[in-house]
Amino acid sequence: NAGVTQTPKFRILKIGQSMTLQCTQDMNHNYMYWYRQDPGMGLKLIYYSVGAGITDKGEVPNGYNVSRSTTEDFPLRLELAAPSQTSVYFCASSSGRVDTGELFFGEGSRLTVL
Amino acid sequence: KNQVEQSPQSLIILEGKNCTLQCNYTVSPFSNLRWYKQDTGRGPVSLTIMTFSENTKSNGRYTATLDADTKQSSLHITASQLSDSASYICVVGPGSTLTFGKGTMLLVSP
Numbered sequence: 001n002a003g004v005t006q007t008p009k010f011r012i013l014k015i016g017q018s019m020t021l022q023c024t025q026d027m028n029h030n031y032m033y034w035y036r037q038d039p040g041m042g043l044k045l046i047y048y049s050v051g052a053g054i055t056d057k058g059e060v061p062n063g064y065n066v067s068r069s070t071t072e073d074f075p076l077r078l079e080l081a082a083p084s085q086t087s088v089y090f091c092a093s094s095s096g097r098v099d100t101g102e103l104f105f106g107e108g109s110r111l112t113v114l
Numbered sequence: 115k116n117q118v119e120q121s122p123q124s125l126i127i128l129e130g131k132n133c134t135l136q137c138n139y140t141v142s143p144f145s146n147l148r149w150y151k152q153d154t155g156r157g158p159v160s161l162t163i164m165t166f167s168e169n170t171k172s173n174g175r176y177t178a179t180l181d182a183d184t185k186q187s188s189l190h191i192t193a194s195q196l197s198d199s200a201s202y203i204c205v206v207g208p209g210s211t212l213t214f215g216k217g218t219m220l221l222v223s224p
Contacts, residue, residue, distance in 0.1 A: 004157075040216060041216060042118065042203070042213070042214030042215055042216050042217070043158075043203075043214040044214075045211050045212070058211060059211055090157055090158070092157075102160050102163060103148075103158075103160065103212075104160075105157030105158050105159070106157050107155075107156055107157050108155070108156070108157050
């Protein structure tokens with residue numbers, strides 16, 4: 001059982017480039033999330049989705065976009081990468097509302113913008 | 115502003131010893147409190163989830179306590195093992211925006 005799978009694990013971008021972080025879950029969870037974790041800081045919510053076709057902004061959405069065309073996939077798009085987007089990105093999923101259901105995380109994608 | 119404060123920032127203990135990690139929160143309204151373990155270079159893994167009505171929950175050698183009146187929680191690790199070396203993160207709900215603490219880095223030394 002793979003759980004939540006993220007790709008790539010590592011990526012280096014130049015300022016102004018764009019890229020997509022992929023996230024797939026095989027647990028048939030309706031809720032999916034993208035977080036970023038900066039050194040010495042707590043995780044911050046970027047975007048979340050409560051089901052296919054439905055997405056909403058989290059705490060730090062600027063510079064990112066998401067889509068949710070299927071239950072399984074929730075890609076995160078970075079447009080015009082900036083050094084401030086250097087971080088570790090985690091995708092997560094839950095079967096129910098995040099305030100009641102257990103959250104399952106992927107292994108993370110470490111992004112460096114130079 | 116919702117906040118979760120964890121202490122200590124880091125801790126070194128000898129293998130086999132017990133330890134207690136602290137979490138104070140100012141999240142309102144309160145729905146639940148979670149403890150996660152994050153190994154270096156990995157994603158967080160859930161240890162316990164407690165709602166307002168629960169004041170203790172165990173998961174093997176991990177026991178979490180919650181005092182909703184004082185808005186404090188602790189995570190007690192019994193008979194530590196080398197594999198317990200990790201960051202332990204306290205997370206407080208409700209809603210789609212959970213509030214994450216910065217974590218306590220635990221190193222278990224042989």
